[in-house]
Amino acid sequence: MGFRTERHGVSWEDVFGYVQAVQRGDTIYISGQLSHDGDRLVAPAPVADDGSVTDFGNMGEQLRRSYANAAELLGRFGASLDHVVEEVIYALDCDALFAVAGPVRKEAYGRPDPQVASTMLATPRLAFPEQLVEVKFTARV
Template sequence: MGLDKDVKGMGMPWEDEYGYAQAVKVGDTIYLSGQLSHDAQGNMVGPAPLDAGNRILDHSNMQVQMRQSYENAKTLLGRYGATLDNVVEEVLYVTDMDAAFAVAGPVRKAMYGSQRPAVASTVLVTPRLALPAQLVEIRFVAKV
């Protein structure tokens, strides 16, 4: 017996290229794939400057990318009639921990509208994400 999955996407080319769902709802739980900082056309918002070898030169756009990643999560959650208030867990994957910690508190508090968001949160550093100019990716689990 299979699960009843309600799948949503954002129409990004990498959904078909990689072969995955941006969001899946099973029962009262919504799972969002890692969200990054793209606009509605799939263009990176606040791309990191890169050297000739596609290595990140600086992480000064961490805040811009983090905000857009949360905005994209809000869009997907909205397709299920949910909001960030429904989020119970998040995992932030970042390319620089110091840059992330410098902006994550204020960004998260603003996005969740709370000085202490009621969300379990984990931050992990990785040397690289899917796109070379990407500094952050955020995965969410929400309950409705």
């Protein structure tokens, strides 16, 4: 049974101690993907002095970038989002996520009826204060 890992090369991989993706046999497990380009967060949410998010308007852009980062990782295994069988979306605000998720997901998967099991969960906090959403994936090749 084969075993392979991939990383993005971002600082928090070493700080937290993990890889972005693991392939074991015909299954690829993708760690929660967030909206980043290298160590730079893409479309960070505005945050008040107390650390609370003041506007959820960047939810769609963050979600779009999270799918793009997952697609990039999957490509390294010769796979794509077409191979995803399950996703779990963690969001600070489910209403804000639900308002943008349909079109963003359909665009990412390239079809009006993505063939993927999907779970959406609300969480009080993600890794970075400016982060609104994170998506983990399981793919079969």
